[in-house]
Amino acid sequence: MCSCRKKRQVLSELDIYSLVGANRALQTVDVRAFVGEDGTIVIRFEGVNGNPIVSGICIKRAAKLPASQVKHGSVICNNCAAEIEISSAQNKYLRMISNAKYEKKIAELKSQCQLKTDECHEAWMSLTGASEQLEKVQMELDDKFLQYHYLDQAMEEQAANLRDICSRYERDKRLWAAVVDDLEKKVKNMKQEHCQLSREAYECFDSIPELSKMVFAVQAMVAQCDALKLKFSEEQAKRKMLYNQIQEAKGNIRVFCRCRPLRNEEMQSGFATVADFNAANDGELGILSGGLTKKIFRFDRVYTPQDGQVNVFADASPMVVSVLDGYNVCIFAYGQTGTGKTFTMEGSEQNRGVNYRTLEQLFKISEERKETFTYNISISVLEVYNEQIRDLLATSPTSKKLEIRQAPEGAHHVPGIVEAKVGNIKEVWSVLQAGSNARAVGSNNVNEYSSRSHCMLCIMVKTKNLITEECTKSKLWLVDLAGSERLAKTEVQGERLKEAQNINRSLSALGDVISALASKSSHIPYRNSKLTHLLQDSLGGDSKTLMFVQISPLEQDLGETLSSLNFATRVRGVELGPARKQIDVGELQKLKIMLDKAKQELRSKDNAFWKLEENLRNFEGKAKGKDQICRIQQEKLSELEGKIALKTQLCRQLEKQLLQLSEGVNGKEETCLSLQQKVKELENKLRVHEHAQSTTLQHKVCQVKELENKLQERTQEFERHSAKLNQKAIELENKLQMEGGNQGFQMLQQKIEELELKLRQQEQQEYMLPACFADKSGTTSNERKAWSRVLSPRQMDPPSLRNSTNRAINQESVLLKGTDTLHQIRRRRGLQSIGTENTFLASSPLLDKRILSSESTKGRHIDQSKALSRLTRSTKPAATVHRAFSGSNLHKDQLPGNKDKNDKSKFWLR
Numbered sequence: 007m008c009s010c011r012k013k014r015q016v017l018s019e020l021d022i023y024s025l026v027g028a029n030r031a032l033q034t035v036d037v038r039a040f041v042g043e044d045g046t047i048v049i050r051f052e053g054v055n056g057n058p059i060v061s062g063i064c065i066k067r068a069a070k071l072p073a074s075q076v077k078h079g080s081v082i083c084n085n086c087a088a089e090i091e092i093s094s095a096q097n098k099y100l101r102m103i104s105n106a107k108y109e110k111k112i113a114e115l116k117s118q119c120q121l122k123t124d125e126c127h128e129a130w131m132s133l134t135g136a137s138e139q140l141e142k143v144q145m146e147l148d149d150k151f152l153q154y155h156y157l158d159q160a161m162e163e164q165a166a167n168l169r170d171i172c173s174r175y176e177r178d179k180r181l182w183a184a185v186v187d188d189l190e191k192k193v194k195n196m197k198q199e200h201c202q203l204s205r206e207a208y209e210c211f212d213s214i215p216e217l218s219k220m221v222f223a224v225q226a227m228v229a230q231c232d233a234l235k236l237k238f239s240e241e242q243a244k245r246k247m248l249y250n251q252i253q254e255a256k257g258n259i260r261v262f263c264r265c266r267p268l269r270n271e272e273m274q275s276g277f278a279t280v281a282d283f284n285a286a287n288d289g290e291l292g293i294l295s296g297g298l299t300k301k302i303f304r305f306d307r308v309y310t311p312q313d314g315q316v317n318v319f320a321d322a323s324p325m326v327v328s329v330l331d332g333y334n335v336c337i338f339a340y341g342q343t344g345t346g347k348t349f350t351m352e353g354s355e356q357n358r359g360v361n362y363r364t365l366e367q368l369f370k371i372s373e374e375r376k377e378t379f380t381y382n383i384s385i386s387v388l389e390v391y392n393e394q395i396r397d398l399l400a401t402s403p404t405s406k407k408l409e410i411r412q413a414p415e416g417a418h419h420v421p422g423i424v425e426a427k428v429g430n431i432k433e434v435w436s437v438l439q440a441g442s443n444a445r446a447v448g449s450n451n452v453n454e455y456s457s458r459s460h461c462m463l464c465i466m467v468k469t470k471n472l473i474t475e476e477c478t479k480s481k482l483w484l485v486d487l488a489g490s491e492r493l494a495k496t497e498v499q500g501e502r503l504k505e506a507q508n509i510n511r512s513l514s515a516l517g518d519v520i521s522a523l524a525s526k527s528s529h530i531p532y533r534n535s536k537l538t539h540l541l542q543d544s545l546g547g548d549s550k551t552l553m554f555v556q557i558s559p560l561e562q563d564l565g566e567t568l569s570s571l572n573f574a575t576r577v578r579g580v581e582l583g584p585a586r587k588q589i590d591v592g593e594l595q596k597l598k599i600m601l602d603k604a605k606q607e608l609r610s611k612d613n614a615f616w617k618l619e620e621n622l623r624n625f626e627g628k629a630k631g632k633d634q635i636c637r638i639q640q641e642k643l644s645e646l647e648g649k650i651a652l653k654t655q656l657c658r659q660l661e662k663q664l665l666q667l668s669e670g671v672n673g674k675e676e677t678c679l680s681l682q683q684k685v686k687e688l689e690n691k692l693r694v695h696e697h698a699q700s701t702t703l704q705h706k707v708c709q710v711k712e713l714e715n716k717l718q719e720r721t722q723e724f725e726r727h728s729a730k731l732n733q734k735a736i737e738l739e740n741k742l743q744m745e746g747g748n749q750g751f752q753m754l755q756q757k758i759e760e761l762e763l764k765l766r767q768q769e770q771q772e773y774m775l776p777a778c779f780a781d782k783s784g785t786t787s788n789e790r791k792a793w794s795r796v797l798s799p800r801q802m803d804p805p806s807l808r809n810s811t812n813r814a815i816n817q818e819s820v821l822l823k824g825t826d827t828l829h830q831i832r833r834r835r836g837l838q839s840i841g842t843e844n845t846f847l848a849s850s851p852l853l854d855k856r857i858l859s860s861e862s863t864k865g866r867h868i869d870q871s872k873a874l875s876r877l878t879r880s881t882k883p884a885a886t887v888h889r890a891f892s893g894s895n896l897h898k899d900q901l902p903g904n905k906d907k908n909d910k911s912k913f914w915l916r
């Protein structure tokens with residue numbers, strides 16, 4: 007406290023009444039008072055006239071005393087430049103005020119920091135919200151993208167399917183077109199065929215009446231023919247039967263005439279033939295004699311030179327077969343030498359004769375009848391040579407003469423002769439060959455290999471009827487007579503003459519027998535020769551006889567030919583009487599034979615009739631077949647037409663489907679285009695939003711970072727300084743208590759001064775803060791000035807002089823001293839102090855709020871991390887966010903998503 011002269015003068019000369027008026031209190035401001043040691047307040051009124059009454063004292067807290075103005079425990083007055091001492095208590099109080107000020111500032115800073123933190127939190131929350139929105143948008147975008155992708159895939163699939171369908175459709179179309187073309191061609195061809203078939207069918211249909219007429223005519227003709235054939239066969243049968251009956255009744259010897267063909271050399275020599283075969287079929291043979299006259303001979307059969315062995319045997323076959331029925335049969339060949347007797351009877355290997363064919367036929371029939379008959383066939387081959395019988399089958403020559411004996415039952419046989427049993431035709435040929443080889447032959451001028459004996463093959467057949475148990479024993483003589491040529495012609499002598507004489511004698515005996523038989527003589531001279539004696543059972547009587555008269559066609563042989571033919575004519579005239587079975591089986595055998603024949607004829611007629619019927623059926627079947635083919639073709643045509651109609655319908659349906667598919671594809675393409683546009687719009691919006699978010703975030707992050715840094719520095723400095731001050735205060739107090747005294751006091755004062763100096767320096771540094779904050783927090787220039795004035799030494803009123811309870815009175819009794827500006831500044835200071843008090847009062851809720859915010863921040867930490875984790879997704883928008891953070895020059899570690907949790911928690915706790 008100082009006694010300011012100016013004030014003192016002013017106060018001494020102050021005319022209170024003139025200034026205030028009567029009964030009004032003088033209100034003084036900035037009246038300095040001293041606080042005594044005992045705590046009393048001393049106010050000195052110097053130069054006061056009268057007795058001023060102090061009705062009330064309003065103590066108001068002094069303005070803050072800047073530490074820089076406190077030097078060595080004193081303050082220099084701004085008015086009088088007097089050094090005002092400051093008591094230790096006042097210093098302590100000042101320090102407390104200073105500390106309180108710093109605390110206030112710290113609290114303000116903390117509150118500002120809290121506000122900034124809240125702002126940051128809000129910004130972060132908004133950022134998180136924006137991120138979430140962004141994420142949602144991103145998700146929607148992803149969904150849209152996926153939808154677009156799926157749509158694209160579906161489109162591609164649809165397009166591929168469509169292409170496939172189109173290709174298949176094209177392929178099928180081509181195939182169908184080819185098939186349709188082919189079918190059309192086929193239909194065309196079938197139509198043509200159908201037309202042709204229709205024509206043919208019509209023709210057939212037209213010709214059916216004619217055909218049926220023809221069929222009827224043919225049938226009628228066939229029937230007529232059949233009838234005629236039947237009649238003919240009946241007539242023939244009757245004729246044959248009658249003839250046979252006549253023959254059998256007469257017992258005539260049947261005579262077949264056969265003429266040999268001209269030899270090659272004879273033809274080359276130009277020999278003429280005397281035989282005329284024009285009526286050979288009627289059994290007539292003409293012999294030309296003397297060139298003009300022709301003698302006709304009638305026989306049972308006349309063979310031309312062209313007739314073969316088969317024809318000859320065919321006629322002889324029925325008589326041959328008679329031996330199986332139990333008849334004795336004799337077949338002999340008579341004729342001039344070289345006319346073909348041996349050829350007819352034996353034949354050659356290529357042209358089998360009657361002998362071989364007879365045995366073949368017998369075996370064949372016996373095989374056919376084996377169910378009803380058993381046959382035992384044996385053969386003997388004899389030769390009558392020079393009136394002696396030779397066994398041609400005898401393996402060893404014997405001196406014993408073979409004689410003919412008559413059995414008790416009347417049959418003649420040659421005892422001791424070989425009767426070779428033959429079972430099949432192979433054995434027959436070997437036997438016949440052996441006999442033929444053993445036959446005596448010789449050459450003459452007519453025939454080089456002339457037969458010089460009568461060769462006689464005797465076939466003995468024993469038959470047993472398995473049904474009737476009837477047994478027969480019959481024999482068949484097949485005789486190849488020796489040549490009947492005249493002796494003069496042959497010009498043989500000696501032995502050959504003797505052979506010829508014997509041959510002629512035997513043939514003459516045969517003639518005699520035949521003449522006797524023809525004249526029906528009572529005596530038949532069979533025994534005149536061995537030949538007739540052997541043939542006694544089979545020549546004449548109850549036997550069947552067949553004679554082959556062999557003639558030569560040559561004119562030179564005309565005499566012999568006529569002789570033979572005359573002999574044959576006589577033979578043919580012989581009536582032997584009816585043949586008789588060797589065992590009388592009566593008419594039964596005959597009826598059976600007739601029945602067999604009738605059956606055979608019936609079979610043949612049935613066959614012919616069946617053939618005709620078959621032909622008719624064939625005609626009808628052909629007509630029906632054509633009708634059926636026509637019907638089938640018509641059905642096929644209708645089927646093909648139906649198929650064509652179906653396929654045409656299918657083609658139309660496919661075309662419709664194709665059109666529908668193309669329409670669907672167009673619609674999907676439009677949808678796809680609209681979706682693409684929407685996606686582009688969303689992407690643009692997202693980009694804009696991301697850009698705005700990133701810029702805002704960058705800005706806020708920068709601010710927060712700066713504030714954080716500053717706050718951290720200040721806090722650290724304050725803490726450090728407070729710690730130092732507290733420590734030094736404690737030390738000083740301790741020293742003060744320990745030491746005491748002037749020297750200690752002086753030292754203490756010096757130290758205090760040093761400390762105050764340091765404190766002032768720090769305060770000066772602190773005073774620079776508002777300017778800094780003004781720059782950042784938008785503080786106006788007037789406010790900065792007010793700050794500097796408030797912190798001036800004049801405003802360092804002791805807080806003890808101010809009382810909050812009298813604040814209103816003090817404000818009203820302001821001493822109008824100085825300028826308006828000063829007054830305004832003081833008013834602001836008052837307001838500032840009030841604001842400061844209010845700031846202190848508001849500090850506790852803010853602290854609570856900070857705690858809550860820190861707690862809520864802790865609570866939100868997980869969500870933020872989640873949010874950040876969402877931001878760090880590997881999607882396109884996430885990458886965009888990452889770019890936004892990277893664009894704000896933040897280190898990767900400073901990114902919320904990448905920083906560790908401790909840093910994040912520290913960040914939010916701050």
Ligand SMILES: Nc1ncnc2c1ncn2[C@@H]1O[C@H](COP(=O)(O)OP(=O)(O)OP(=O)(O)O)[C@@H](O)[C@H]1O
Nearest residue numbers: 266267343344345346347348349453456457488489
């Ligand atoms: N119908 C015919 N067809 C063909 N050749 C025949 C015919 N008849 C006879 N010949 C031939 O004439 C020749 C004489 O025949 P073959 O020996 O049979 O007479 P032949 O009457 O038996 O004589 P021979 O009394 O001297 O024994 C033979 O070479 C024979 O082949």
